[in-house]
Amino acid sequence: MKKIITVIGARPQFIKASVVSQALKQLSSIKEIIVHTGQHFDENMSNIFFNELNIPKPDYQLNINGKSHGKMTGEMLASIEDIILQEQPDALMVYGDTNSTLAGALAAAKLHVPVIHIEAGLRSFNMKMPEEINRILTDQISAILFCPTQTAIDNLQAEGFTDKEILIELSGDVMQDSAMYFKQFVKQPQIENLPANNFILATLHRAENTDNIQRLQQIVHALNTIHKTIAPVVLPLHPRTRNVLAKENIPLEVCVIEPVGYLEMIWLLDHCQLVLTDSGGVQKEAFFFKKPCVTMRDQTEWVELIEVGANQLAGADSKVIIDAVNNMLNRTISDPNELYGGGKASANIAQFISQHI
Incomplete structure (x- = not known):
């Protein structure tokens, strides 16, 4: 059985992880270990998500928050490195563009553990945003990049990723999976x-x-x-x-x-x-x-x-x-072309991971 460490720490990552974790559970070939960095520490912005969304309770809770970007990222990197050495995973998976994302990716890459980045290829082209720095660096050291849109793939191609030994997959957006599934609750x-x-x-x-x-x-x-x-x-x-x-x-x-x-x-x-x-x-x-x-x-x-x-x-x-x-205000919004994958992203991601790690 293959083992994946998933690093999450902020509100959007909880939501994305909820549906991907469900998809991974359906595969008997993968065991997921969840590391919660603690980046969001308010009750309404952290624990409530595990309770509401049926995300498995974290195997590791780091409680790193309330510090500068550098201190948080550094402490997360050191703690995640220890967990990788202990668990010896086949891959490490991160979401989005937070300090938790970058810390997880750096820790894994330095230990030669393949990094899986969900929501890869996004660019605001504003380097004053900490998130932009995090997402660019994470993409550069990842082994598998799951892109939510064709625009994200185009961004990676413009940056020369087609010449790298890296897997790039148009997966759709897991946020749409979450919205469609949890609307009933x-x-x-x-x-x-x-x-x-x-x-x-x-x-x-x-x-x-x-x-x-x-x-x-x-x-x-x-x-x-x-x-x-x-x-x-x-x-x-x-x-x-x-x-x-x-x-x-x-x-x-x-x-x-x-x-x-x-x-x-x-x-x-x-x-x-x-x-x-x-x-x-x-x-x-x-x-x-x-x-x-x-x-x-x-x-x-x-x-x-x-x-x-x-x-x-x-x-x-x-x-x-x-x-x-x-x-x-009164504009009509429609999605006839399934711009973000139509709710199939999590299944696509789980299947691709099972075939490539």
């Missing part, structure tokens, strides 16, 4: 006076926005204006964003709620009018639930959503954000 969050289908769902957490006070002020002004003049804005507020707003005394006049579990989040996605976000994953989730999206960033990895008219980039200018919301 959704839970309505307890929010007072929430209109049934007449609200805008917002998320705000990315460092390029929260660490730049001018950008943050512009975004909050837009959110407040939209809430008062267009439609109620419901914002599950990330703890780090809440702390910055309090420190800088920036008034947020929208419907602020605590971070929600994934099943509550997809209820909100399913019932909102529009999604307003700076998250990469939420852009796609809006599309999966056929909701128009406005992205408060200057670039996006998911360029195909811009191309099909499902998403509009608005940066951090309050007027541009408000105009984009008005432009996108």
Whole structure:
């Protein structure tokens, strides 16, 4: 039996791992060992996912969080290296673009353990984003790259990956698998006076926005204006964003709620009018639930959503954000060409792994 170590540590990775782990369980030839770095340590953003999504409890819990990028990545690398030496896996699998992703990949590559990267090939072309650095470096040291879209494969080809001894596979996007599967288990969050289908769902957490006070002020002004003049804005507020707003005394006049579990989040996605976000994953989730999206960033990895008219980039200018919301609000979103694989990504990934490790 082959053995794989899976490294996860942040909210999107829990969601992706839930469906891939289910697919791997159906193969008697693979044993999966889960390492949770602890990068997200808030109860609503960590343990709740294991409970809700039936992800197996981690075999290793590292509890590394609340430190600088360098300290977190370094401590994770050292701890994961110890686990690899103890477990002697046939491969190590990582998701996305977090510090946990890079630490896992580096630890494995230095010990000559093949790295499997799910959600490979994505590029925002903004090197100021820590996530961009993580995803580029992880792709460079991986042995198997599972790409969610043709755009991701095109990015790798442009970077010369076709000349490397590496396996590149168009798998589809496991986030769509999760959305389709878990929609049947959704839970309505307890929010007072929430209109049934007449609200805008917002998320705000990315460092390029929260660490730049001018950008943050512009975004909050837009959110407040939209809430008062267009439609109620419901914002599950990330703890780090809440702390910055309090420190800088920036008034947020929208419907602020605590971070929600994934099943509550997809209820909100399913019932909102529009999604307003700076998250990469939420852009796609809006599309999966056929909701128009406005992205408060200057670039996006998911360029195909811009191309099909499902998403509009608005940066951090309050007027541009408000105009984009008005432009996108009543747009009809469809997916006739199964842009992200139609919910078959996890099965594709599990089958490919079983044949190539």
